Amino acid sequence: MRRAKNVGRAFTAIVIWVMTAATGLILSVGPLGAAGDPIVVIVNSSNPVNNLSMGELRKLFLSDRAKWDTGRPVSPVMRAAGAPERTQFLRVVCGMDDADFDRYFLLAAFAGKFPTPSKVVDSARDVRRIVGNSPGAIGFVRSSDFYMDRDSGSVIKTVTIDGLAGTDAAYKIRM
């Protein structure tokens, strides 16, 4: 009888432990399949680049690559610190937060590397406009912000990352 009680208590404890662990796991993972709005990378339409690897993209925004294959200087542009797409982009692509990003450029400058920091603007519209006006510029916006308007006209385009477009389920740069 006592043995049966002990077995029962042990079973109950295991069930509670499994349920607690499962609850924690679910909470830490978040809703399954809740993929956010893609963040698309945009370049000027005159830029022949149509695809970049994640590593190449990181180099472009961390000023580790100064020129495109065409010889034009790379001019990255992004929204100001605190913009959700910037936070997410830096986290996914560079593995950094805003403070790390600033410190990276400070350290690079201090090491004598003369990095070119990203041009920082207020809105996604400004990102599109600068990319549309500058052949060497590269930026990123939410896919919902990417539309052909009077400012950008047909002078910007998206590039795929590791062969994946924002519409692909496996695309990694998302909100």
Next chain:
Amino acid sequence: MKGLSPIPTDRMLRFLVFGLCLVATVPAQTQQAPDPPTNQAEDNKQLLQRVQELEEEVKQLKAQPTAPPATAAPEPEQPRIAEAPAVNEIAPRLKLNVFGDVGAQAYNHTPDTFLFGSLDLFMTARLSDKVSTLGEVLFIAQNNNVIELDVERLLLQYRQSDYFTAAIGRFHSWVGYYNSTFNYGEFLETTTDRPFIYAFDDQGGVLPMQEVGVTLTGKIPSGTMGLHYVVEVGNGRAWGPGVEAAQNNQDANNGKSINGGLFLRPEAIFGLQLGFSLRHDNLSIPGPAVSETIATVHGVFINSNYEILNEGVLVRHVEPTGPVFRTTAFYTQFSRRFRAWRPYFRYQYFNANDHDPLYLYASPNDYSPAYVNAFVGRVNGPSTGVRYDFTQHSALKLQYDRISERGLATVNGLTFQIAFTF
């Protein structure tokens, strides 16, 4: 009357009906509208004109996608730059960053003291698309309490491409990872001080941390391996009683120091860097010349949360007819960030021969008591501490050191430092 055509009866009939209708409606209109008939005609005229204007506008709007009127296109609005870059621009070309550190120190062999660490003015300017310049002026407190001015770096750089950059001037040598990555500016370092092997020459360091000469750097086409090269040619370090280590204006001999290094940063593991360097110089000192070879190897991994630094150094001094003197050193440092807090641990080891012909002229080790006037040789021990970034540009550090030195009592010390940049 010949020539006048008779009015057709049906047309006359319609005219009569129209006239009767008009007569019938006019009184009703005059009752409803107080304006006289002349004003009504004016209104009708204006309404017709307005209708015509609106029709014109509709036509223009319909035609806009294909041929927008030149006058309607608004001037392109300049995008607003939201914030300054990380480095402060104080003039169209000049950018300035200031680093400073202050603190306090309590070691068991010296009186407890507050510290003025250093004030570092770091300037850069882009002179053209390919030419840049860098200058660094340092105010640093010496052991005799004098704050000395030191032009730490002055460099003119020409960047042809990612594969070739040349620079000339005074710079920090690429002897090891730490010296080329962290300079002065304690804010950028996790710990309160540099590893002993990379201590500056005026703080007990024995390696040539500064160089006057030329440097070539760049990438080597290697796909995702991220291979880079470094080549440096310079005056080398001077040794002797009371001499300045960096040979700024006059080399003691015609032989130049040559330093070369390779390192890779694989794309697959962002933050990883593996590399080595090899440096040779013939040193003129009082007595026979000494051939110096310095080999370094490093493996570091730095990302947002982790910092793992590992370096090893082997120094070889050879006199023309004398024995070979070897110095070995390494350090390992690990830190992990928890939000604004970053605890860290470092162990360092340095072992030089007491009879090394160069270190005879070296200043006492940084950890040696004030009454020790000679270079000690072996230094090793752990350091542990925590860094707290209380703002984005200022950090507080607390570090405990336990250092053993050859022939001396073990040193225990606590260092408190506030480092910042603005």
